[in-house]
Amino acid sequence: MDALRLPDTRLVVEAEAVARAALPQVLLLHSVRTFLLAQAYAKVARLDCDLEGLAVASLFHDLGLCEPYRDRRRPFTFNSSRAMVAFLDQHEVPSPRVAALVDAVDFHFELWPRWQAGPEAGLLHVGAYMDVLGTRRGRIREDATRIDEHYTRQGLVTTFVSRALRSIGSPLSVVGLILPTRCRRPHRPLPAL
Secondary structure: OOOOOOOOHHHHHHHHHHHHHHHHHHHHHHHHHHHHHHHHHHHHOOOOHHHHHHHHHHHOOHHHHOHHHHHOOHHHHHHHHHHHHHHHHHHHOOOOHHHHHHHHHHOOOOOOOHHHHHHHHHHHHHHHHHHHHHOHHHHHHHHHHHHHHHHHOOHHHHHHHHHHOOOOOHEEEEHHHOHHHHHHOOOEEEEEE
């Protein structure tokens, strides 16, 4: 990997601004590492994907753990994707591209990557799990070490677990994390705050 940073596009820069405003620093760094790890994995696995879209999905994937996006009636992943839909709609991103990125965010917490939903869904899962649990890091050991050295992981597990537990407020908010296809409804943007 030549650069340890997000793609420098208008969409990603603006998505990063949204994430920076809502996420504590430790989760913002997790979002960046998620993208970088997923990108490194895609390169080694020779997977083509929408890198800009993957960066946006990475930046939004945990937004539902934080105010003003948290809604304890739904899984945090659904809240994250709803916020992303509103953002992408404002930027007039085509519906098929939005749908693929919504799948990536909604499915990222499942136990196994959902490759059948597209490369972005599989890669977002892989990147997030690599960062939190260390799975699949052996395939990209050198890149993972460089990413960790550049973007500290300190406090990640404690912060994530604490926020995840506070996001639970209904049976749907738990079941939807592990069985998202059973609980999903069409996404509509969250009302403006």
